[in-house]
Amino acid sequence: xxxxxxxxxxxxxxxxxxxxxxxxxxxxxxxxxxxxxxxxxxxxxxxxxxxxxxxxxxxxxxxxxxxxxxxxxxxxxxxxxxxxxxxxxxxxxxxxxxxxxxxxxxxxxxxxxxxxxxxxxxxxxxxxxxxxxxxxxxxxxxxxxxxxxxxxxxxxxxxxxxxxxxxxxxxxxxxxxxxxxxxxxxxxxxxxxxx
Amino acid sequence: xxxxxxxxxxxxxxxxxxxxxxxxxxxxxxxxxxxxxxxxxxxxxxxxxxxxxxxxxxxxxxxxxxxxxxxxxxxxxxxxxxxxxxxxxxxxxxxxxxxxxxxxxxxxxxxxxxxxxxxxxxxxxxxxxxxxxxxxxxxxxxxxxxxxxxxxxxxxxxxxxxxxxxxxxxxxxxxxxxxxxxxxxxxxxxxxxxxxxxxxxxxxxxxxxxxxxxxxxxxxxxxxxxxxxxxxxxxxxxxxxxxxxxxxxxxxxxxxxxxxxxxxxxxxxxxxxxxxxxxxxxxxxxxxxxxxxxxxxxxxxxxxxxxxxxxxxxxxxxxxxxxxxxxxxxxxxxxxxxxxxxxxxxxxxxxxxxxxxxxxxxxxxxxxxxxxxxxxxxxxxxxxxxxxxxxxxxxxxxxxxxxxxxxxxxxxxxxxxxxxxxxxxxxxxxxxxxxxxxxxxxxxxxxxxxxxxxxxxxxxxxxxxxxxxxxxx
Numbered sequence: 042x043x044x045x046x047x048x049x050x051x052x053x054x055x056x057x058x059x060x061x062x063x064x065x066x067x068x069x070x071x072x073x074x075x076x077x078x079x080x081x082x083x084x085x086x087x088x089x090x091x092x093x094x095x096x097x098x099x100x101x102x103x104x105x106x107x108x109x110x111x112x113x114x115x116x117x118x119x120x121x122x123x124x125x126x127x128x129x130x131x132x133x134x135x136x137x138x139x140x141x142x143x144x145x146x147x148x149x150x151x152x153x154x155x156x157x158x159x160x161x162x163x164x165x166x167x168x169x170x171x172x173x174x175x176x177x178x179x180x181x182x183x184x185x186x187x188x189x190x191x192x193x194x195x196x197x198x199x200x201x202x203x204x205x206x207x208x209x210x211x212x213x214x215x216x217x218x219x220x221x222x223x224x225x226x227x228x229x230x231x232x233x234x235x236x
Numbered sequence: 237x238x239x240x241x242x243x244x245x246x247x248x249x250x251x252x253x254x255x256x257x258x259x260x261x262x263x264x265x266x267x268x269x270x271x272x273x274x275x276x277x278x279x280x281x282x283x284x285x286x287x288x289x290x291x292x293x294x295x296x297x298x299x300x301x302x303x304x305x306x307x308x309x310x311x312x313x314x315x316x317x318x319x320x321x322x323x324x325x326x327x328x329x330x331x332x333x334x335x336x337x338x339x340x341x342x343x344x345x346x347x348x349x350x351x352x353x354x355x356x357x358x359x360x361x362x363x364x365x366x367x368x369x370x371x372x373x374x375x376x377x378x379x380x381x382x383x384x385x386x387x388x389x390x391x392x393x394x395x396x397x398x399x400x401x402x403x404x405x406x407x408x409x410x411x412x413x414x415x416x417x418x419x420x421x422x423x424x425x426x427x428x429x430x431x432x433x434x435x436x437x438x439x440x441x442x443x444x445x446x447x448x449x450x451x452x453x454x455x456x457x458x459x460x461x462x463x464x465x466x467x468x469x470x471x472x473x474x475x476x477x478x479x480x481x482x483x484x485x486x487x488x489x490x491x492x493x494x495x496x497x498x499x500x501x502x503x504x505x506x507x508x509x510x511x512x513x514x515x516x517x518x519x520x521x522x523x524x525x526x527x528x529x530x531x532x533x534x535x536x537x538x539x540x541x542x543x544x545x546x547x548x549x550x551x552x553x554x555x556x557x558x559x560x561x562x563x564x565x566x567x568x569x570x571x572x573x574x575x576x577x578x579x580x581x582x583x584x585x586x587x588x589x590x591x592x593x594x595x596x597x598x599x600x601x602x603x604x605x606x607x608x609x610x611x612x613x614x615x616x617x618x619x620x621x622x623x624x625x626x627x628x629x630x631x632x633x634x635x636x637x638x639x640x641x642x643x644x645x646x647x648x649x650x651x652x653x654x655x656x657x658x659x660x661x662x663x664x665x666x667x668x669x670x671x672x673x674x675x676x677x678x679x680x681x682x683x684x685x686x687x688x689x690x691x692x693x694x695x696x697x698x699x700x701x702x703x704x705x706x707x708x709x
Contacts, residue, residue: 058550059429059529063668068649072314074275074321086670115550117430121668123365125381146465147365147379154383203397205258220391223253227393230252230263
């Protein structure tokens with residue numbers, strides 16, 4: 042996993058609530074056996090028209106949102122299916138940070154395992170970021186070490202993250218390697234655990 | 237130790253590492269695997285030269301992609317590759333697989349309980365969000381992503397932050413024609429698609445006690461549609477009777493001993509929850525979704541709402557967008573909505589009792605002209621028993637298609653999809669945009685409601701039909 046410490050990037054706003062993983066990556070693209078190459082299918086049914094051309098009304102197709110690396114969206118982002126193809130697609134497309142008032146549990150975990158930073162902010166702060174992101178060059182900076190998100194015009198908020206995940210993300214550690222250090226504990230547990 | 241909930245008991249029994257301020261390392265008793273969310277996990281193991289720690293606690297099947305007719309001639313090459321990959325992975329890593337040739341094959345959340353792999357007190361995971369289904373047995377069961385699948389394969393554990401607890405107490409008595417599906421839909425309709433986020437829900441109350449195990453599975457199955465980490469129900473005599481004699485359940489004295497242990501799992505009197513929700517079951521009526529998430533539902537007696545009925549700008553916009561996608565106008569009575577497809581199946585509603593309830597409505601009738609109706613049993617075992625009971629003939633004579641088991645039209649990864657702009661009365665769990673096919677319009681309902689929609693070509697309140705409707709007496 043690639044470490045994430047400080048990230049500054051352009052923000053794309055998506056003012057929609059309950060964006061589900063079926064929208065993030067529709068099911069017809071789940072049949073691949075690789076982890077890579079999903080970015081082209083991100084938000085496929087929203088992003089493209091029937092004839093395959095881009096739907097210019099869709100948020101990510103708007104000029105000010107091109108090349109964004111931070112996505113700001115409404116509450117309960119990533120709800121529904123557990124498909125990790127959703128964060129794979131977001132990451133492959135170029136997103137490194139997702140900001141929302143709340144996330145679905147499985148999606149949130151899936152992001153952490155892939156080095157995508159989910160940032161939970163108050164509804165009104167997310168609304169502020171989404172509104173500001175309509176400016177073509179609006180950028181935010183996320184400092185994971187200090188747990189701060191800010192922009193160039195004085196907006197600054199502290200966000201919460203579990204210290205365990207913070208450490209994993211900053212170091213880009215392989216979680217299985219970390220767990221295998223507890224191999225003795227697991228083996229001991231198995232001896233006394235009745236199935 | 238003070239009074240504990242069943243969730244807390246299971247959690248404490250499985251915490252390998254509990255350090256302050258850290259997620260706990262939780263031991264996993266059963267890992268269910270399917271073809272769609274596992275290939276990258278096995279590949280990860282191979283890249284690092286890792287083994288599967290406990291193949292004996294791992295069980296695989298194929299369900300998401302499988303064709304439900306002519307199941308051995310898979311025309312979709314990419315889907316076939318995914319299934320072949322699962323076969324190879326299970327062989328390489330020594331995991332039992334119920335493939336298309338196996339009589340045990342079926343939807344992973346249907347076969348787990350059927351085979352007795354699902355048992356009270358177990359921690360159960362699967363790379364599928366509807367793993368919450370298994371909570372009906374008093375297990376702590378939740379869906380995980382592919383990285384977590386790999387982690388469990390390699391270590392048989394997961395790092396988990398302890399969720400909060402919520403009790404959803406459903407008291408009273410369900411009226412005729414009201415099913416478990418209506419209960420869980422009504423709860424989500426009232427409290428929304430994320431009221432469970434961060435919580436494990438325990439369902440209690442007379443309505444839940446009166447339910448069969450299959451009905452309880454329907455309830456727990458849709459916990460994820462409320463955003464919950466898991467849903468569970470304290471085990472009781474019904475749980476034990478269901479499990480008695482199942483393939484992977486101990487027998488004889490071992491069974492009696494297991495039952496004693498399972499009994500001790502039930503939530504203690506006086507145990508506290510972080511949140512309690514009270515529902516009056518007698519007020520619930522058959523539900524139909526009109527929108528693009530499961531909380532967008534109303535009683536069948538009502539009409540499609542208007543964006544003006546909602547408070548916030550965000551809600552109004554979401555409702556407007558849903559109505560446009562669904563091709564519905566506000567104030568249209570639900571019973572005026574015509575459908576072109578009916579799907580009876582999915583991990584929510586494809587068990588024997590679901591098919592029986594639907595068959596009761598269908599018997600002696602014909603599917604309405606212009607409607608394509610399909611029954612997809614949840615497992616090959618369900619299919620076989622249903623055929624022994626003659627349910628297949630009832631459906632076929634009425635004009636339904638009778639298929640082999642799989643996830644099928646619930647998510648349309650196989651050829652079973654709904655064409656753009658057409659409407660489907662579906663017993664599945666998600667009415668998201670494009671779920672059953674690009675542009676497909678899904679209305680979630682119970683099995684008898686779906687059966688009635690097939691016969692009438694539109695939604696009808698099954699309580700008005702002359703035959704005695706299903707329900708708790």
